[in-house]
Amino acid sequence: MMQIQNVTDFSLKYTLESGQSFRWNRIDNAYYGVVEGRILKIFQEGTTLHVENSDDEDEIHFVPFLRHYLDIERDVPKILTEVNNDAYMHRAIEKLWGMRILNQELWETVASFILSQNNNVPRIRGIIRRLSERFGKHLTLAGYVDYSFPNPDALAEATEEELLACGTGYRATYLRNAAQAVVSGELPLTLVKQMSYPEAKQALMCRDGIGEKVADCICLFSLGHLPALPIDVWIKRIFETLYFRRSATHREIRHFADSYFGDGAGYAQQYLFHYVHECPNWADAEHLSLIEST
């Protein structure tokens, strides 16, 4: 057991339940998840995080790693001030205060969001769990059992049938090709990490099965590129409803969000995305009047 103290402006719940990671399970008020080959159990009590780790790691190295994973080091309140442009955003920021955008391991993020296309969160979680059980490493923490996310080699060597058996559907080919590209060096992940946002996005989009939306998810949820704006069916619907009041193209939405939110567009997007999932009445008259008033 270990503690990380003075963690301010942070919500473990909203950070881990906002659809950016598919690997966390809540049991009572503690979160169990697999992060880069170890099980972590995290419990938040005010500004203190209580952490248990299946690996016996030196705190000197582990604490900075975890703080970076949870994006605790970043001045998020400053970013939220910059995107707090109207009463609707104010409502979302207030409701989800402390939600942060994770910095997840790159390969797992690439694979996970390849699997996310035309799919829903519970099913994505199931696919990733089955892939990990089948191809990952068995891990335990105080009786809790989980599996590491399979490395590229394991998925590159897997047969199409084995991947299909995990429920990947037609995305199996995309997943296998991406794994093989990482192994062969065609998709050089260590270099991608060094690239600028436009460079990284383009390098990722060269792969079959990674379009603009998935590339933006990877850039935002793994590489820390906050201008990245994943436009899925929800974000499209939200921007059309709140800011356009009509149907709009992806191009229009991207242009609007860039100028309206600036470099923090990724954070703004995440607050809007999760807010509408938390509030089924997100588009009622009372909510829409928040836009009118500003």
Added chain:
DNA sequence: TTCCAGGAGAGAG
């Protein structure tokens, strides 16, 4: 039964 899900690619126009 049909519709939908943190979409992308191929093909037509």
Added chain:
DNA sequence: CTCTCTCATGGA
């Protein structure tokens, strides 16, 4: 360039 159709899967 944009629009449309299809892709595998399972829950609602």
